[in-house]
Amino acid sequence: MMAENTTKKFILEFFKDSGINDDKGVLTITNVPASFEEFIGKKSPYKLVFDLNLHNKIKETELIMQGSYFLCAIKDYLANKGLTSLLKLNIKPDLNEIKKTMCHHTQKCVVSKGTCFLDAQKSNISNLSNPKVGVYFSDIKKNPKLKNSKIVEVIPADNSFLTQFSFLSSYQYLNEKKQSINKFLIKDKEILDIDITGFKSSNGKKEDIPEIDLTSQYNLAKRKLDINVIKDIKPIKSLLHTKLEKELFRIKDHYYKQIKEKDDEVEKCKLKIKLLKSKLKHTFYERDIATIKRTIVDSERRLEMLQKRSYRERLNSEEIFHKNDEIEKHVLSIKNTLINVTIYYYPIFDISVMQKGKKTILKYDPVLKRVL
Amino acid sequence: MAKTKKIPLSEEPSINANDKTSFDKNLKIVESNPDEDLIVLNKVKNKEFEPSEVFNLKLRAEEVAKQSEIRELITYPMIKKNLEFNLPHQQEGALRILRDLDGRALLADEVGLGKTITAGMVLKECIVRGFVRRALILTPPSLVNQWKEELKTKFELDFTEINKESEWENCELAIASLDRVKNFNNSTNEFKHNKAHEIYWDIIIIDEAHKLKDKKTYRWKFVDKLQKKRLLLLTATPFQNNLIELYNLLSLLRRGHLGTISEFRSNFLINGNERQPMNPRELKRKLSEVMIRRRRDEAKGIHYMKRVPNIISVELTANEKRAYDEVVDMLLVHYLDFNGEQINTTLAAHSVLPKITSSSKSSIEFLENLKNNPKYHKSTQDIAEDIIFQFKNIKEDTKVTRLIELVNEINKKDPKTKILIYTKHPATLKYVSDILKSQKFHVTEYQGGLTNQEKSKRLKEFKEKNQILVSTETGAEGLNLQFCNNLINYDLPWNPMAVEQRIGRLDRIGQKKNIFVYNLATKDTMEEHVVDLIINKMCCIGLVMGELPIILFNMGLDSLGKSGSSKFEEKIMNAFLDSKNNLSRFSNEIEKVGYEIKNGIKGYAETKNYTTELLDI
Numbered sequence: 001m002m003a004e005n006t007t008k009k010f011i012l013e014f015f016k017d018s019g020i021n022d023d024k025g026v027l028t029i030t031n032v033p034a035s036f037e038e039f040i041g042k043k044s045p046y047k048l049v050f051d052l053n054l055h056n057k058i059k060e061t062e063l064i065m066q067g068s069y070f071l072c073a074i075k076d077y078l079a080n081k082g083l084t085s086l087l088k089l090n091i092k093p094d095l096n097e098i099k100k101t102m103c104h105h106t107q108k109c110v111v112s113k114g115t116c117f118l119d120a121q122k123s124n125i126s127n128l129s130n131p132k133v134g135v136y137f138s139d140i141k142k143n144p145k146l147k148n149s150k151i152v153e154v155i156p157a158d159n160s161f162l163t164q165f166s167f168l169s170s171y172q173y174l175n176e177k178k179q180s181i182n183k184f185l186i187k188d189k190e191i192l193d194i195d196i197t198g199f200k201s202s203n204g205k206k207e208d209i210p211e212i213d214l215t216s217q218y219n220l221a222k223r224k225l226d227i228n229v230i231k232d233i234k235p236i237k238s239l240l241h242t243k244l245e246k247e248l249f250r251i252k253d254h255y256y257k258q259i260k261e262k263d264d265e266v267e268k269c270k271l272k273i274k275l276l277k278s279k280l281k282h283t284f285y286e287r288d289i290a291t292i293k294r295t296i297v298d299s300e301r302r303l304e305m306l307q308k309r310s311y312r313e314r315l316n317s318e319e320i321f322h323k324n325d326e327i328e329k330h331v332l333s334i335k336n337t338l339i340n341v342t343i344y345y346y347p348i349f350d351i352s353v354m355q356k357g358k359k360t361i362l363k364y365d366p367v368l369k370r371v372l
Numbered sequence: 373m374a375k376t377k378k379i380p381l382s383e384e385p386s387i388n389a390n391d392k393t394s395f396d397k398n399l400k401i402v403e404s405n406p407d408e409d410l411i412v413l414n415k416v417k418n419k420e421f422e423p424s425e426v427f428n429l430k431l432r433a434e435e436v437a438k439q440s441e442i443r444e445l446i447t448y449p450m451i452k453k454n455l456e457f458n459l460p461h462q463q464e465g466a467l468r469i470l471r472d473l474d475g476r477a478l479l480a481d482e483v484g485l486g487k488t489i490t491a492g493m494v495l496k497e498c499i500v501r502g503f504v505r506r507a508l509i510l511t512p513p514s515l516v517n518q519w520k521e522e523l524k525t526k527f528e529l530d531f532t533e534i535n536k537e538s539e540w541e542n543c544e545l546a547i548a549s550l551d552r553v554k555n556f557n558n559s560t561n562e563f564k565h566n567k568a569h570e571i572y573w574d575i576i577i578i579d580e581a582h583k584l585k586d587k588k589t590y591r592w593k594f595v596d597k598l599q600k601k602r603l604l605l606l607t608a609t610p611f612q613n614n615l616i617e618l619y620n621l622l623s624l625l626r627r628g629h630l631g632t633i634s635e636f637r638s639n640f641l642i643n644g645n646e647r648q649p650m651n652p653r654e655l656k657r658k659l660s661e662v663m664i665r666r667r668r669d670e671a672k673g674i675h676y677m678k679r680v681p682n683i684i685s686v687e688l689t690a691n692e693k694r695a696y697d698e699v700v701d702m703l704l705v706h707y708l709d710f711n712g713e714q715i716n717t718t719l720a721a722h723s724v725l726p727k728i729t730s731s732s733k734s735s736i737e738f739l740e741n742l743k744n745n746p747k748y749h750k751s752t753q754d755i756a757e758d759i760i761f762q763f764k765n766i767k768e769d770t771k772v773t774r775l776i777e778l779v780n781e782i783n784k785k786d787p788k789t790k791i792l793i794y795t796k797h798p799a800t801l802k803y804v805s806d807i808l809k810s811q812k813f814h815v816t817e818y819q820g821g822l823t824n825q826e827k828s829k830r831l832k833e834f835k836e837k838n839q840i841l842v843s844t845e846t847g848a849e850g851l852n853l854q855f856c857n858n859l860i861n862y863d864l865p866w867n868p869m870a871v872e873q874r875i876g877r878l879d880r881i882g883q884k885k886n887i888f889v890y891n892l893a894t895k896d897t898m899e900e901h902v903v904d905l906i907i908n909k910m911c912c913i914g915l916v917m918g919e920l921p922i923i924l925f926n927m928g929l930d931s932l933g934k935s936g937s938s939k940f941e942e943k944i945m946n947a948f949l950d951s952k953n954n955l956s957r958f959s960n961e962i963e964k965v966g967y968e969i970k971n972g973i974k975g976y977a978e979t980k981n982y983t984t985e986l987l988d989i
Contacts, residue, residue: 052449067450068449071436072437078430081426082424082430083427085422085426086419166427166431175474175475203424204421218409229403244399245398250628254627258632323398324599325601328400328572332399333403334403340412342427
């Protein structure tokens with residue numbers, strides 16, 4: 001039921017710009033974009049149900065569930081979409097925070113050059129609508145460089161950029177398939193271990209960003225991905241390894257024994273010929289001699305046949321063939337696909353501070369929470 | 373543990389240039405990094421961005437569609453609507469094959485439990501989950517089309533039939549007759565279809581796999597050379613005469629599973645006796661590691677009804693008999709082309725005999741065509757004209773009169789009962805239908821060439837309203853008519869497989885009553901003997917649906933002969949031609965065929981008992 005709800009929510013979101021009518025569990029979807037209709041090869045309206053009984057009861061409905069054609073088609077349709085995004089992080093100084101931590105806000109908070117910090121903030125950012133998530137000035141204050149200083153002004157200045165690479169890794173082996181999504185946030189040449197999901201964001205404008213070459217960042221992300229993949233596949237490898245070794249041992253053992261049996265047969269044959277030949281020397285009756293000679297000829301013919309067929313080569317190549325079959329059967333296929341690159345940008349703040357009567361301007365990165 | 377070494381691969385699967393193959397000991401790891409990454413990076417470079425909501429939606433799509441471990445068949449709800457019945461053992465079997473046996477198994481369910489469906493479930497699940505891209509199905513020649521049809525209608529999978537060697541290359545879902553592709557070219561010392569061996573198959577399914585009992589045959593060697601990740605062998609009788617056959621079959625599945633042949637002999641056979649297992653419990657245990665076998669009495673939801681045969685003898689009037697004999701005589705003696713040359717009687721017999729034994733209507737239709745066709749000699753056309761004249765002067769039609777009597781008798785016993793009447797020829801269909809309608813019966817006609825919509829409409833009409841359905845066999849292929857239990861063969865195909873197909877419309881899971889199979893047979897004609905052979909000695913002797921094709925397959929009689937008809941049909945036709953319309957000679961010939969079939973059935977029964985003794989007790 002939970003899976004059904006999740007799937008239904010997803011479908012509602014996917015078709016949110018189309019017409020949706022929910023009638024007793026049957027979603028009728030109309031006005032679907034032509035590109036999707038073309039992709040799926042069927043014109044709307046689509047009648048979608050999420051329950052097998054309902055699907056059996058109502059004709060011409062599409063059953064939506066894990067593995068269903070329609071759901072897979074949506075997944076495939078989206079596969080080549082949403083590959084790149086540009087997001088602006090809407091970071092604003094938190095006025096309340098400022099009030100609480102820096103200004104010890106009273107009317108006395110009038111600093112040099114006659115500008116009240118709070119007033120300055122108000123004038124600079126009063127147009128920002130939602131200052132809920134913002135710069136935590138307590139962090140700024142903790143910075144040793146700012147000891148005994150007073151912030152007099154905070155101004156959003158140049159933009160800073162982050163790149164997020166999202167990879168879909170799928171692992172297929174035997175009759176199993178697992179997948180994981182790895183996201184790496186990179187600034188310059190460093191992979192960051194920070195969470196930016198708390199920041200409000202909106203789709204950015206491409207004019208706001210410079211020319212970008214992501215090759216080195218991509219390579220960095222791939223290196224990190226490799227490390228993660230190694231971790232992911234460790235239990236899979238161990239399982240496959242155990243299974244495969246068992247199978248290879250079976251084959252090796254089988255062919256070892258087969259070759260040995262043939263070798264023994266050859267040896268037996270040789271021994272028999274040798275014994276017969278020695279027996280021949282001590283036999284006097286014509287009839288016995290003829291019989292022994294005939295048996296020797298038969299045995300030699302048998303020996304020749306055994307050796308001629310080069311059983312060793314044949315069995316060895318059979319062994320390799322079957323081992324290869326097992327190796328192929330136990331192959332672990334890893335597919336890593338870059339499914340999205342998102343460029344985030346946000347302002348670096350110029351912070352003016354008064355320290356021992358001297359004004360200094362510091363650059364502050366509100367995402368990294370670092371004075372630069 | 374054996375000391376291992378890296379094994380060079382003879383055939384690498386084709387992978388992208390960006391792909392890496394590495395080995396961790398013997399474990400092969402193929403890592404593919406699609407070129408699409410570059411496309412993404414270039415998009416950023418060109419400042420082509422999409423709203424982030426699309427990416428979020430994509431992530432959710434991945435999450436929602438993510439497949440878990442195989443605990444259930446995710447495809448079952450998709451195919452359920454196409455299956456007539458929900459038989460739990462089929463799903464359980466498919467799950468066991470995938471989950472516990474890693475897709476390498478001998479599926480040895482008894483006949484009638486739907487091994488094809490179970491195999492189809494495995495196939496569909498593997499394809500949808502993305503494990504299988506290249507699949508090959510090898511079947512007896514007569515079952516290729518049936519498999520194709522079932523895969524299409526029940527599993528929505530389109531398989532391509534392989535006939536020529538060149539067809540292997542671009543075919544991902546392939547089906548072929550094993551007998552056709554196993555041909556070996558002695559001059560090149562290669563299999564003609566050796567391209568099949570160059571492909572790495574994700575799954576191979578082999579139906580009626582008991583034909584792979586002998587490892588010296590090209591059939592066995594062909595299969596053994598196929599490179600495969602998964603292999604499903606389907607047969608109800610994994611061995612027939614001795615246990616070595618079972619050994620050979622399992623060698624295809626897992627080399628060495630039962631040890632070397634010497635070990636097998638010493639561990640499992642009493643004094644090397646190939647029919648006597650020494651340690652049946654241990655053998656069964658070993659088999660259970662690779663084999664699934666269920667008996668009919670274990671399967672829920674399956675009840676088998678009896679087939680009750682009934683031959684309705686039709687005694688022709690003197691006039692009818694004369695007309696009939698004259699057509700036969702014309703066919704055997706005066707069937708000449710426009711040059712006056714005798715037309716190949718074998719081919720003539722195949723195409724014409726069924727028509728003249730069907731009804732006077734189809735006889736006249738044939739003769740009219742002949743009369744007006746310039747490819748026949750004038751003397752033949754004159755004879756045809758004479759016979760037409762005779763037919764037209766015959767006022768009575770004994771066969772159709774007997775049919776009406778029969779329908780009345782059935783109706784009298786149960787006025788609500790449904791009746792299916794089969795004929796081979798559309799002309800006869802129309803004729804019979806019109807006469808029944810004139811007798812105030814409610815009749816639905818069903819033949820090839822109808823649209824799907826029209827077919828559904830007519831079926832509904834028969835199920836809900838009309839008492840009688842008159843159909844040609846091409847029209848009714850694949851229909852489920854288990855709500856009806858009376859079948860009248862107005863005329864009978866001379867191919868027992870076709871008769872099985874007819875009876876199979878009624879004799880299927882869900883049938884609740886015994887099935888009455890009525891057969892009209894014209895007395896003192898060859899038809900009388902053929903009907904007796906096919907109905908009384910083959911189709912209605914208590915075999916389960918699906919067993920007769922196996923018997924004919926075992927006897928090598930299920931494939932097509934030189935004439936294009938089945939080999940069995942050819943046997944009958946040849947008997948007819950050899951007898952030169954001498955009924956007593958024809959009867960003797962048919963008796964011989966009957967004896968041959970009897971032996972085939974006996975051999976099959978012995979095999980079945982032997983299998984049961986060893987595997988089920």
